Amino acid sequence: MGKLVVLKFADGNFTQGFAVTVQIGDEGELPAVETTGKLPPARELPQYYIHWQSSYKRLGIPYRLEANTAQVTNVSVTKDCQTAAQSLRSRFNSWLQAEEFRPIREKLLEKLSPNDIIRIILQTENSELQRFPWHLWDLLERYPKAEIALASPRYERINQPRSPNPQVNILAIVGDSQGIDTQADKDLLQSLPDADVSLLVEPDRKELTDQIWGKNWDILFFAGHSTSQGDNCGRIYLNQNDSLSIAELKYALKTAVERGLQLAIFNSCDGLGLARELADLQIPQIIVMREPVPDQVAQEFLKNFLTALAQNTTLYLAVREARERLQGLENKFPCATWLPIICQNLSQTPVSWDELKLPVATVTKSSKPIARTLVSALIVTLIVALLRFFGVLESSELKAFDQMLWLRYLVITEKPDDRLLIITIDDNDLAMQRRNREDLGASSISEKSLNQLLVKLEEYQPRAIGLDIYRDFEIKTKELSNRLQNTQNLIAVCKGSDATAKTVGIAPPSGIPTERLGFSDFLHDQDGVVRRHLLFMNPEAASLCPASYALSVQLAFRYLAVQDILPKFNAQGELELGSTVFNNINSRTGGYQGIDANAGQILLNYRAVENIAQKVTLTEFLSGQINRNAIKDKIVLIGVVSKQDFPDYWATPYGDRFHNQMPGVMVHAHMTSQILSNVLNRRPLMKVWSGWIDFGWIFCWSVYGGLVVWFLDYSPRLIVGLGVGGLVLYVVCFGFCVQGYWVAFVPSVVALFGTVGVMYFEYLTQRR
Numbered sequence: 001m002g003k004l005v006v007l008k009f010a011d012g013n014f015t016q017g018f019a020v021t022v023q024i025g026d027e028g029e030l031p032a033v034e035t036t037g038k039l040p041p042a043r044e045l046p047q048y049y050i051h052w053q054s055s056y057k058r059l060g061i062p063y064r065l066e067a068n069t070a071q072v073t074n075v076s077v078t079k080d081c082q083t084a085a086q087s088l089r090s091r092f093n094s095w096l097q098a099e100e101f102r103p104i105r106e107k108l109l110e111k112l113s114p115n116d117i118i119r120i121i122l123q124t125e126n127s128e129l130q131r132f133p134w135h136l137w138d139l140l141e142r143y144p145k146a147e148i149a150l151a152s153p154r155y156e157r158i159n160q161p162r163s164p165n166p167q168v169n170i171l172a173i174v175g176d177s178q179g180i181d182t183q184a185d186k187d188l189l190q191s192l193p194d195a196d197v198s199l200l201v202e203p204d205r206k207e208l209t210d211q212i213w214g215k216n217w218d219i220l221f222f223a224g225h226s227t228s229q230g231d232n233c234g235r236i237y238l239n240q241n242d243s244l245s246i247a248e249l250k251y252a253l254k255t256a257v258e259r260g261l262q263l264a265i266f267n268s269c270d271g272l273g274l275a276r277e278l279a280d281l282q283i284p285q286i287i288v289m290r291e292p293v294p295d296q297v298a299q300e301f302l303k304n305f306l307t308a309l310a311q312n313t314t315l316y317l318a319v320r321e322a323r324e325r326l327q328g329l330e331n332k333f334p335c336a337t338w339l340p341i342i343c344q345n346l347s348q349t350p351v352s353w354d355e356l357k358l359p360v361a362t363v364t365k366s367s368k369p370i371a372r373t374l375v376s377a378l379i380v381t382l383i384v385a386l387l388r389f390f391g392v393l394e395s396s397e398l399k400a401f402d403q404m405l406w407l408r409y410l411v412i413t414e415k416p417d418d419r420l421l422i423i424t425i426d427d428n429d430l431a432m433q434r435r436n437r438e439d440l441g442a443s444s445i446s447e448k449s450l451n452q453l454l455v456k457l458e459e460y461q462p463r464a465i466g467l468d469i470y471r472d473f474e475i476k477t478k479e480l481s482n483r484l485q486n487t488q489n490l491i492a493v494c495k496g497s498d499a500t501a502k503t504v505g506i507a508p509p510s511g512i513p514t515e516r517l518g519f520s521d522f523l524h525d526q527d528g529v530v531r532r533h534l535l536f537m538n539p540e541a542a543s544l545c546p547a548s549y550a551l552s553v554q555l556a557f558r559y560l561a562v563q564d565i566l567p568k569f570n571a572q573g574e575l576e577l578g579s580t581v582f583n584n585i586n587s588r589t590g591g592y593q594g595i596d597a598n599a600g601q602i603l604l605n606y607r608a609v610e611n612i613a614q615k616v617t618l619t620e621f622l623s624g625q626i627n628r629n630a631i632k633d634k635i636v637l638i639g640v641v642s643k644q645d646f647p648d649y650w651a652t653p654y655g656d657r658f659h660n661q662m663p664g665v666m667v668h669a670h671m672t673s674q675i676l677s678n679v680l681n682r683r684p685l686m687k688v689w690s691g692w693i694d695f696g697w698i699f700c701w702s703v704y705g706g707l708v709v710w711f712l713d714y715s716p717r718l719i720v721g722l723g724v725g726g727l728v729l730y731v732v733c734f735g736f737c738v739q740g741y742w743v744a745f746v747p748s749v750v751a752l753f754g755t756v757g758v759m760y761f762e763y764l765t766q767r768r
Contacts, residue, residue, distance in 0.1 A: 004023075004025055004031075006121045006123055009122070022107060022108065038100040052081070098538045135337070169216060170217070175225060177224050182223045209249065223267045246277035262356060264285070265286075265302070268293070285315060297336045303338075323339075381698050409654065424617055428617065430620075448477075451483060453621065454487055458487065462634050466637045467491065472507040472509070481533070484512055491516055492517055494506055494544065496543050525595075525652065537598070556675040602686070605652065605740060650665065
């Protein structure tokens with residue numbers, strides 16, 4: 001980012017001195033630094049300038065002054081001009097090194113880097129200050145990318161809408177050229193790339209004003225004779241008979257500014273008077289010659305400036321480069337580098353050559369733009385679909401899905417499921433059993449405590465009991481064995497075999513019939529996160545676990561059976577409970593690409609609440625610290641939450657927001673609640689669209705990216721349009737998530753920005 005330095009000169013003169021304020025900041029931002037200083041009186045300094053100016057005008061070189069000025073050839077004063085220039089430079093820099101001016105000088109040295117691109121604006125109405133060769137300030141030798149401009153204290157920003165145009169519109173006025181060669185100016189302008197140049201040669205007044213009114217111009221150029229009459233009045237010579245002051249072009253030029261005129265170049269003599277009048281019309285940038293300019297110098301400057309500008313060099317650096325290259329002519333034309341000067345409207349930022357043109361992608365509105373946008377969008381969507389098919393986007397899609405579930409937890413209030421009660425076994429419960437000298441063996445609950453627990457639960461009459469604790473070993477007490485076998489609402493767990501891990505699973509407690517068994521298996525993705533709910537499966541022959549249904553499904557079956565809602569399967573092998581169909585996912589559901597989707601799987605729509613249900617510890621329950629009504633007709637889940645001896649924790653989309661990972665018994669509770677809440681309360685299951693709808697959705701956002709480019713060009717507005725589009729896309733996808741739909745967010749973002757990239761690449765290619 002470039003730097004902007006504004007030096008403001010308060011009312012003053014060379015007799016009294018000048019109060020000076022400097023503001024330093026980044027381009028396009030408010031000033032970050034402001035400090036003040038003073039330039040002391042320097043009564044003799046204007047005389048140094050007048051002496052140099054006099055010797056310069058005595059050089060006898062043909063200038064682009066008014067056509068009837070007599071010219072004399074006299075090279076004897078060249079040395080006098082160079083000597084006067086050196087004296088002026090030396091005295092000028094001595095003045096700028098004054099002690100009173102030190103705070104400003106030091107602040108500039110502190111805040112500016114030699115690598116910075118710097119615009120330095122001198123804001124003053126003092127005509128003598130404006131004429132001095134500020135580019136010779138010794139401080140600027142440290143900053144090779146800095147250039148100085150003049151500005152009026154009075155300025156106003158004019159709204160400048162521009163019509164679509166792939167080229168820079170230039171109105172080139174070649175006025176009275178008696179005694180000078182303007183052909184080089186015309187040839188150079190007409191050879192510019194991406195420029196639409198309208199050439200007016202020695203027009204009369206009406207022809208000129210009609211032309212200015214007739215089109216939206218980006219650059220206004222004048223070559224020919226001109227002069228300044230006093231400090232605030234300039235005159236250009238249109239032909240041998242007609243001349244005009246800027247005031248006589250006021251309305252035409254004002255309209256040109258309102259229609260988008262960015263730059264006025266007067267490649268003619270003595271232009272400061274012209275510049276002051278033009279500045280009053282709020283032209284963003286003006287380039288003039290501060291003194292009479294030799295013909296060859298004017299041509300050389302224009303050539304080098306326009307060449308650099310058309311290569312997308314910034315306007316200020318293009319002026320600096322073209323000005324410094326004039327040094328090669330100073331053996332014939334002393335002080336040629338002193339002549340060009342920029343006059344800046346402080347409310348405007350200079351535009352580059354590319355910014356003067358509206359992009360090809362925008363201009364093609366007249367040549368089947370919608371078709372081109374749709375083709376680009378379709379190509380990008382197909383590429384995104386292929387990337388998605390091969391799993392390139394899967395990881396980012398899963399993370400985005402998790403993030404939306406977490407956001408849903410923050411903004412959507414869901415109550416705990418009051419149909420469930422969770423009895424947890426924590427570290428204190430384990431310690432309590434050991435203090436009572438109970439034999440835990442390989443379990444988290446002793447036979448004594450488990451028996452007491454089941455006796456107490458039988459008294460409280462829950463509708464179903466889920467024992468999420470493995471007991472694949474011999475039961476020593478007959479009382480517990482009989483109780484496990486005869487407690488008809490008890491569902492025990494086992495673990496299915498895993499062919500990949502070459503395990504045969506974990507057996508259920510002995511004596512419990514298969515119809516009262518549920519498997520505890522969870523499906524986790526490659527990142528370890530549980531996002532899917534395995535409802536049922538066919539046990540392998542070698543598996544120690546004969547259960548066909550998940551623990552959560554078995555508990556839901558028993559709860560719903562009281563209401564005569566019984567399970568059945570449709571022709572597609574999908575589970576049905578009442579009017580609810582649990583549609584099985586496939587290997588390419590949503591953001592998944594190629595997962596193992598065997599058996600009955602659905603997406604797990606976690607409840608948006610940290611505590612899924614009321615919880616009570618084993619110790620609290622056995623000591624009677626629970627209301628009977630908190631258990632009657634409910635589902636009771638018993639599981640371990642200890643992180644020491646028997647850790648059973650799983651990663652979920654909530655991640656560490658719910659204290660790192662979630663205990664397995666809590667995951668079972670979410671799964672059980674999902675089934676009951678959908679069947680009885682119509683809480684939505686998490687679903688996805690079909691592949692074609694998904695493709696159409698991504699395509700629509702790809703088209704949006706193309707339309708943003710088409711309507712907003714490659715300008716700051718494009719960034720805003722893309723930002724708004726991305727935000728709307730996220731909000732819409734989140735809204736669908738709340739309603740139970742996993743919608744493609746990441747592929748849509750990739751398609752949106754991919755289309756912008758494709759169209760921008762096309763634009764760059766056509767520019768070449």
